[in-house]
Amino acid sequence: MKIVRISWAIIFVFTVLRTNAQLPGTRLMRDIQYALAPGKITIVQDKDIIQLIDRHLYEESKHKGIAGFRIRIYSNSGKQAYTEGPKVQAEFANRYEGIKTYYIFDSPFYLLYVGDFRTHSEAMKFLKEIEKYYPDAFIVRSKINYPPL
Numbered sequence: 001m002k003i004v005r006i007s008w009a010i011i012f013v014f015t016v017l018r019t020n021a022q023l024p025g026t027r028l029m030r031d032i033q034y035a036l037a038p039g040k041i042t043i044v045q046d047k048d049i050i051q052l053i054d055r056h057l058y059e060e061s062k063h064k065g066i067a068g069f070r071i072r073i074y075s076n077s078g079k080q081a082y083t084e085g086p087k088v089q090a091e092f093a094n095r096y097e098g099i100k101t102y103y104i105f106d107s108p109f110y111l112l113y114v115g116d117f118r119t120h121s122e123a124m125k126f127l128k129e130i131e132k133y134y135p136d137a138f139i140v141r142s143k144i145n146y147p148p149l
Helices: 002-019 024-033 047-063 079-095 120-130
Strands: 066-077 101-106 109-117 138-144
Touching: 066 079, 066 120, 079 101, 079 109, 109 120, 109 138, 120 138
Parallel strands: none
Antiparallel strands: 066 109, 066 138, 101 109
């Protein structure tokens, strides 16, 4: 009988310890989500935190993009590059609809980049797909446009 009482006491202690081991943030969110009466939440924070967040958002807004990868499929200089580049761009756009192209003049070269890839593996997968048409294509680290929401 004494063993049974000790067993129940141990089970009770572990049950109480387990229920109190929840993370405070999880518990707080649960309490807010299932509150009986609607309420108002006030967040109190230091002014320096607000200024730091505002500064971060301002600096990020100047960059016009995020770090990612593109694939360069064309690079040439000279008179023929001026007319040849747009032809390659149109050919690519017909073959791969929905993939953005970027035709850039970076003196003295005309460069054609394609895609906005967040990871190198995404870019590599697409590079393998297009290398039969563009054997000299390669991946370049670049600022890319934000992905659509």
